[in-house]
Amino acid sequence: MKVRSLSMRHYRNYAEQTVLFDEGVNIFFGENAQGKTNLIEALFFLSRGYSHRAVRKQEIVEFDASEMFVSAEVTRGDVRHTVRYKIDQNGKELTLDQKKAKQSQVGRTFPVILFEPDDLHIIKAGPERRRRFIDEELSEAMPAYKTTLKQYRRSLKQRNALLKAIRQDATLTVMLDGWDEQLVSLGSKIISYRLAYLKRLNTAAKRIHRILSGDREELSLMYQNNVIDRPAYQRDIEKAFSEKISESRETDLEKGTSLVGPHLDDIAVMIGGKEARRFGSQGQQRSAAIALKLSQIDIYEALTGELPIVLLDDILSELDENRRLNILKLIDRNQSMITCTNADFMQKYHPKGIALYHVENGVITSVENGD
Numbered sequence: 001m002k003v004r005s006l007s008m009r010h011y012r013n014y015a016e017q018t019v020l021f022d023e024g025v026n027i028f029f030g031e032n033a034q035g036k037t038n039l040i041e042a043l044f045f046l047s048r049g050y051s052h053r054a055v056r057k058q059e060i061v062e063f064d065a066s067e068m069f070v071s072a073e074v075t076r077g078d079v080r081h082t083v084r085y086k087i088d089q090n091g092k093e094l095t096l097d098q099k100k101a102k103q104s105q106v107g108r109t110f111p112v113i114l115f116e117p118d119d120l121h122i123i124k125a126g127p128e129r130r131r132r133f134i135d136e137e138l139s140e141a142m143p144a145y146k147t148t149l150k151q152y153r154r155s156l157k158q159r160n161a162l163l164k165a166i167r168q169d170a171t172l173t174v175m176l177d178g179w180d181e182q183l184v185s186l187g188s189k190i191i192s193y194r195l196a197y198l199k200r201l202n203t204a205a206k207r208i209h210r211i212l213s214g215d216r217e218e219l220s221l222m223y224q225n226n227v228i229d230r231p232a233y234q235r236d237i238e239k240a241f242s243e244k245i246s247e248s249r250e251t252d253l254e255k256g257t258s259l260v261g262p263h264l265d266d267i268a269v270m271i272g273g274k275e276a277r278r279f280g281s282q283g284q285q286r287s288a289a290i291a292l293k294l295s296q297i298d299i300y301e302a303l304t305g306e307l308p309i310v311l312l313d314d315i316l317s318e319l320d321e322n323r324r325l326n327i328l329k330l331i332d333r334n335q336s337m338i339t340c341t342n343a344d345f346m347q348k349y350h351p352k353g354i355a356l357y358h359v360e361n362g363v364i365t366s367v368e369n370g371d
């Protein structure tokens with residue numbers, strides 16, 4: 001799967017722009033605040049249906065404009081597709097080959113993996129950030145997970161509301177069993193998915209981390225979940241969940257919230273047997289984050305048979321030469337879009353076969369790649 005071109009109109013600081021991409025490495029360089037991240041965001045947005053940085057979809061419309069579109073030409077083998085998203089007076093519309101489409105269809109046609117500076121927090125931040133990491137990527141690769149997760153979150157919300165309501169009116173307690181059952185059934189599925197996913201992630205991240213650290217350090221991941229502490233069959237997870245939720249009922253009622261379930265999961269990221277979040281150096285945390293992030297490429301390919309497009313926003317320039325080179329090697333089968341403020345360092349690694357573009361004030365110009 002390759003993206004051949006992207007067209008944007010009244011999107012962020014791009015008034016009108018079309019970019020033709022190379023099938024391999026595409027480097028976008030330019031000063032700060034010129035539109036590099038905006039371009040990456042446009043590709044991400046088309047694929048996923050949300051922006052990694054805008055809160056509301058309307059934010060992507062150019063200031064003072066009332067309508068916009070972004071569209072991409074994508075090829076899969078010999079087949080061409082056009083993905084288009086527009087906002088105008090009739091509202092928002094996503095189309096695939098001129099027909100109204102669902103985001104899940106588009107995501108499959110045009111998968112992307114984004115790696116940006118904020119991802120370094122995957123290691124440092126609290127558990128919520130790591131859950132989000134798993135949820136986003138797993139949802140992309142497995143639509144059934146996304147559906148189950150939505151249902152689980154809805155049930156959790158209802159159960160929590162009921163727990164609070166019972167404090168005012170104890171007769172409502174009879175309703176709790178039903179919600180417990182829902183939570184156990186949906187939550188056990190989530191745990192099963194995550195266990196399987198973590199197994200793949202552990203293998204892939206270990207391999208990548210070994211390459212990044214020049215074989216010096218060993219990364220491992222541990223799934224931390226308050227229902228079950230080892231891989232298990234779904235019915236065993238359900239049994240354990242059922243027991244734990246009953247045990248926790250009194251405390252849940254007291255606190256007015258559900259204290260057992262995958263909504264409290266975490267992944268412990270260990271380097272050399274020590275938790276990276278607490279004991280890792282900056283460099284170690286960075287390598288661990290990169291390993292987790294780049295693992296998505298392997299996993300996505302294993303689950304779907306497709307190679308996603310890799311978007312690296314402002315990542316390479318902060319790394320030492322060895323790591324940079326290793327990352328480029330790790331993504332050399334994928335089409336990639338890479339942004340940086342200065343592209344000089346790239347010349348060394350890919351004398352041929354990269355496309356260079358200069359980004360300035362919302363205009364992208366292809367630069368002849370000299371020598």
Ligand SMILES: Nc1ncnc2c1ncn2[C@@H]1O[C@H](COP(=O)(O)OP(=O)(O)OP(=O)(O)O)[C@@H](O)[C@H]1O
Pocket residue numbers: 011012013014030031032033034035036037038039059060061062063314341
């Ligand atoms: N809706 C919008 N309409 C017009 N301009 C916008 C809109 N949203 C953001 N911008 C502008 O786009 C510009 C470029 O932003 P972008 O984040 O792409 O820069 P960048 O090239 O990635 O810079 P940096 O190197 O600092 O990361 C900013 O100056 C910002 O003000």
Ligand SMILES: [Mg+2]
Pocket residue numbers: 036037038313314
């Ligand atoms: Mg940027």
